[in-house]
Amino acid sequence: MEAMRAAFYRVCEVLELSCDRENPLTEVVVTKIVELAKAGERDPEKLCNKVLADLETPAPGATAEAA
Numbered sequence: 499m500e501a502m503r504a505a506f507y508r509v510c511e512v513l514e515l516s517c518d519r520e521n522p523l524t525e526v527v528v529t530k531i532v533e534l535a536k537a538g539e540r541d542p543e544k545l546c547n548k549v550l551a552d553l554e555t556p557a558p559g560a561t562a563e564a565a
Contacts, residue, residue, distance in 0.1 A: 505545035
């Protein structure tokens with residue numbers, strides 16, 4: 499639990515989120531951290547980095563807008 503908590507607060511800090519449960523992005527962060535922890539990751543830094551990397555990766559089938 500402590501690793502997940504530390505990762506959550508670090509991701510919120512990096513993304514400048516208020517950590518408010520009302521924010522949909524905060525819920526996405528929590529879900530991703532829980533998924534990674536269930537898969538066995540226990541290092542808060544790795545949890546944080548993986549969540550940030552996942553948030554930067556476009557969803558399958560998403561297209562970039564033409565400039």
